[in-house]
Amino acid sequence: MTNAMFLILIVEDDAELRSILRTLLESNQYRVVEAATGERGIIEARGHRPDLIIADLGLPDMEGARLIGEVRAYSPVPILVLSARTMESEKIRALDVGADDYVTKPFSAPELLARVRAALRRATRGSDTLPLLNFGRVAVDLGARTTMGPVGEVHLTPLEYRVLECLARRVGMIVTQKQLIRDAWGPERMGDTRGLRSYIKTLRQKLEPDPGRPRYLVTEAGVGYRLRVDEAAAER
Amino acid sequence: MTNAMFLILIVEDDAELRSILRTLLESNQYRVVEAATGERGIIEARGHRPDLIIADLGLPDMEGARLIGEVRAYSPVPILVLSARTMESEKIRALDVGADDYVTKPFSAPELLARVRAALRRATRGSDTLPLLNFGRVAVDLGARTTMGPVGEVHLTPLEYRVLECLARRVGMIVTQKQLIRDAWGPERMGDTRGLRSYIKTLRQKLEPDPGRPRYLVTEAGVGYRLRVDEAAAER
DNA sequence: GATTTTTTTCACACCTTCCTCACACCACCC
DNA sequence: GGGTGGTGTGAGGAAGGTGTGAAAAAAATC
Numbered sequence: 001m002t003n004a005m006f007l008i009l010i011v012e013d014d015a016e017l018r019s020i021l022r023t024l025l026e027s028n029q030y031r032v033v034e035a036a037t038g039e040r041g042i043i044e045a046r047g048h049r050p051d052l053i054i055a056d057l058g059l060p061d062m063e064g065a066r067l068i069g070e071v072r073a074y075s076p077v078p079i080l081v082l083s084a085r086t087m088e089s090e091k092i093r094a095l096d097v098g099a100d101d102y103v104t105k106p107f108s109a110p111e112l113l114a115r116v117r118a119a120l121r122r123a124t125r126g127s128d129t130l131p132l133l134n135f136g137r138v139a140v141d142l143g144a145r146t147t148m149g150p151v152g153e154v155h156l157t158p159l160e161y162r163v164l165e166c167l168a169r170r171v172g173m174i175v176t177q178k179q180l181i182r183d184a185w186g187p188e189r190m191g192d193t194r195g196l197r198s199y200i201k202t203l204r205q206k207l208e209p210d211p212g213r214p215r216y217l218v219t220e221a222g223v224g225y226r227l228r229v230d231e232a233a234a235e236r
Numbered sequence: 237m238t239n240a241m242f243l244i245l246i247v248e249d250d251a252e253l254r255s256i257l258r259t260l261l262e263s264n265q266y267r268v269v270e271a272a273t274g275e276r277g278i279i280e281a282r283g284h285r286p287d288l289i290i291a292d293l294g295l296p297d298m299e300g301a302r303l304i305g306e307v308r309a310y311s312p313v314p315i316l317v318l319s320a321r322t323m324e325s326e327k328i329r330a331l332d333v334g335a336d337d338y339v340t341k342p343f344s345a346p347e348l349l350a351r352v353r354a355a356l357r358r359a360t361r362g363s364d365t366l367p368l369l370n371f372g373r374v375a376v377d378l379g380a381r382t383t384m385g386p387v388g389e390v391h392l393t394p395l396e397y398r399v400l401e402c403l404a405r406r407v408g409m410i411v412t413q414k415q416l417i418r419d420a421w422g423p424e425r426m427g428d429t430r431g432l433r434s435y436i437k438t439l440r441q442k443l444e445p446d447p448g449r450p451r452y453l454v455t456e457a458g459v460g461y462r463l464r465v466d467e468a469a470a471e472r
Numbered sequence: 473g474a475t476t477t478t479t480t481t482c483a484c485a486c487c488t489t490c491c492t493c494a495c496a497c498c499a500c501c502c
Numbered sequence: 503g504g505g506t507g508g509t510g511t512g513a514g515g516a517a518g519g520t521g522t523g524a525a526a527a528a529a530a531t532c
Contacts, residue, residue, distance in 0.1 A: 072342060073342065074342055075342050075344075076342045076343060076344050076347075123344075144408055144409050144410075145409070145410055145456075146408070157457070157458070157488080157489060157490080158456075158457075158458050158459055158489080159489075159490070193508090193509090194491075194492065194493085195490080195491065195492085197509065197510070197511090198490085198491080198492085198510095198511090199490095200509090200510085201510065201511065201512095204510095212510095219509070219510090221498095221499080221508070221509080222507090222508070393477080393478055393479080394478080395478075395479070396478095428480095429519085429520085430480075430481065430482080431479075431480060431481085433520065433521070433522090434479085434480075434481085434521095434522095435479095436520090436521085437521065437522070437523095440521095448521095455488095455519095455520070455521090457487085457488050457489065457519070457520075458488080458489065458490095458518090458519070
């Protein structure tokens with residue numbers, strides 16, 4: 001599969017940065033469309049149906065969150081958010097309404113490309129079956145709700161599966177604590193992270209090879225959690 | 237077998253989404269009927285006898301669960317549920333009353349098509365093959381309704397076979413208590429788990445090598461039960 | 473109608489799941 | 503160095519679901 005199959009929409013008001021991004025992506029064989037404003041971005045997204053959207057949060061004409069919400073209403077296309085380090089709350093907000101990942105400015109080329117690859121991988125990978133997760137020694141089949149370890153089956157409780165499933169739906173992407181709590185517990189419980197923390201712990205204990213040093217279920221401090229998969233296991 | 241054999245009923249109030257669905261399905265050679273309300277949906281389902289129903293849960297005129305219940309009362313047609321919320325409770329509810337699968341909005345075209353294919357495949361391959369179950373020392377032939385143990389035949393009552401059959405239809409997967417009660421006793425009895433618990437007990441007594449420590453007929457606390465098969469017996 | 477089988481019901485002990493709490497820890501900032 | 507906010511940890515307890523044995527009720531059989 002070649003990168004030329006992928007069309008990426010860049011929504012960025014700064015002309016210079018826009019140009020840098022285009023050059024970087026095109027030199028990696030991605031096809032690129034640009035939009036200088038949020039308004040244009042929404043239109044281009046509808047028109048071109050890109051495979052990935054890279055959107056700056058600091059747009060002059062609209063809140064970044066609005067752009068994301070509009071697109072999310074009809075499409076699951078991965079959205080990568082560019083944010084300045086000072087806009088922490090804005091960033092979390094963007095993730096909450098459906099962005100997939102963020103890159104803080106200034107960023108390095110390899111970093112951005114890695115995020116782009118990860119996001120595209122998530123989108124293209126088997127949407128037909130709930131994924132089989134591979135945690136080194138432990139394998140989780142979310143569809144059948146079975147978890148096999150080296151010494152037989154590992155038992156997960158309903159809520160544990162629910163939390164894991166929320167993370168698995170966006171493998172490799174960030175899931176905010178809000179999203180996790182809302183999806184696993186329900187909106188009433190929003191803001192109460194105690195339960196979540198407990199469940200992350202037991203999940204690590206049951207799944208991670210070394211629970212003290214999480215390798216797959218990693219913390220994104222101040223934001224949420226991210227489920228990583230082995231590169232080898234990701235391709236098939 | 238061509239897709240044109242299949243008639244799909246879409247029950248969706250949002251005209252735009254309805255149109256998207258129609259286009260998507262028709263471009264894959266499916267035949268399509270539409271209904272804008274739940275009331276219409278029930279009528280169309282009775283009239284056209286579709287091979288698959290795609291129903292939005294968030295209908296304006298009735299609970300999604302009611303639509304499913306009405307249809308399920310007279311037909312085993314596969315029902316695919318569209319859900320805006322990612323909320324588990326909604327989905328569990330839908331599956332409990334008889335939906336076959338769910339897709340959360342927003343969804344991608346390949347994802348929906350994959351679910352449609354899977355649902356139709358499940359429906360067409362019918363209930364022909366009732367598997368031979370192997371419980372270590374006891375073997376059950378559900379088709380012939382015979383159960384052989386180490387010391388001759390073991391006798392199972394009609395209801396015992398029925399409960400076991402429900403579990404066997406979904407070997408390896410979790411079957412909720414509600415599903416079991418609905419399929420073995422009928423919808424009137426839903427919510428009353430006493431009988432089920434009794435039958436699980438006797439089934440274990442008759443089939444398990446060590447009834448105190450279930451190995452094949454295992455409990456999924458808070459959800460239901462699952463029938464596990466031996467590794468060796470699983471492959472064939 | 474009597475006997476046997478099957479199904480339903482009940483109460484209680486037991487176990488799992490889930491929630492909660494207090495505190496240790498870590499990174500970062502002043 | 504001492505905050506400060508967020509996260510990880512272990513243990514305890516409440517709530518509710520599940521297993522159990524036996525006995526009553528219903529249905530099937532002779």
